Amino acid sequence: xxxxxxxxxxxxxxxxxxxxxxxAQDMNHEYMYWYRQDPGMGLRLIHYSVGEGTTAKGxxxxxxxxxxxxxxxxxxxxxxxxxxQTSVYFCASSYGLGDGNAEAFFGQGTRLxxx
Amino acid sequence: QQQVKQSPQSLIVQKGGISIINCAYENxxxxxxxxxxxxxxxxxxxxxxxxxxxxxxxxxxxxxSFNKSAKQFSLHIMDSQPGDSATYFCAASMVEETSGSxxxxxxxxxxxxxx
Numbered sequence: 001x002x003x004x005x006x007x008x009x010x011x012x013x014x015x016x017x018x019x020x021x022x023x024a025q026d027m028n029h030e031y032m033y034w035y036r037q038d039p040g041m042g043l044r045l046i047h048y049s050v051g052e053g054t055t056a057k058g059x060x061x062x063x064x065x066x067x068x069x070x071x072x073x074x075x076x077x078x079x080x081x082x083x084x085q086t087s088v089y090f091c092a093s094s095y096g097l098g099d100g101n102a103e104a105f106f107g108q109g110t111r112l113x114x115x
Numbered sequence: 116q117q118q119v120k121q122s123p124q125s126l127i128v129q130k131g132g133i134s135i136i137n138c139a140y141e142n143x144x145x146x147x148x149x150x151x152x153x154x155x156x157x158x159x160x161x162x163x164x165x166x167x168x169x170x171x172x173x174x175x176x177x178x179x180s181f182n183k184s185a186k187q188f189s190l191h192i193m194d195s196q197p198g199d200s201a202t203y204f205c206a207a208s209m210v211e212e213t214s215g216s217x218x219x220x221x222x223x224x225x226x227x228x229x230x
């Protein structure tokens with residue numbers, strides 16, 4: 001059981017380049033999330049999805065786009081990378097709402113450096 | 116603005132001691148308060164979580180104490196072990212159908228347990 005898998009694990013981009021981060025989960029979870037982690041700031045929500053074909057903005061959405069064409073996949077895109085987007089990106093998923101179902105499962109992270 | 120404030124930023128304890136990490140939140144609509152543990156190079160993993168209808172929850176050596184009136188909650192690690200050395204994040208969420216369990220994280224606490 002792989003859980004939440006992120007691709008790639010590391011990437012270096014030049015300013016202005018674009019890329020897509022892929023998140024795949026095999027737990028049949030409805031909800032998926034993208035967070036970024038920066039030193040001293042915890043994790044901050046970029047975008048999230050409440051089901052296949054849906055997306056919504058989180059706390060820090062500017063400069064990012066997302067898509068969820070299939071229930072098991074959640075893609076995060078950077079159209080024109082900036083140095084401020086240097087961060088560690090985490091994807092997470094959760095099953096539902098009741099007790100025991102709200103737990104968010106995280107991937108291993110993608111370390112992105114924009115030079 | 117930071118809706119969940121966490122302290123201390125770093126903590127050093129001796130093996131066998133008690134580790135205490137504190138968090139305060141602002142939004143009284145939050146109804147789910149998890150603690151996550153993160154080891155270097157890994158994604159956060161759920162350690163323990165509490166709902167606001169109880170004041171304390173214990174799982175093994177880990178206890179959450181929750182004070183609804185003060186809008187504060189804390190993690191206590193009893194008999195701390197070197198293997199507990201990690202970064203700990205408190206978080207809060209409004210678990211609802213329109214957003215799942217999207218989390219607002221504290222800044223994180225780097226715990227070091229000396230042997």
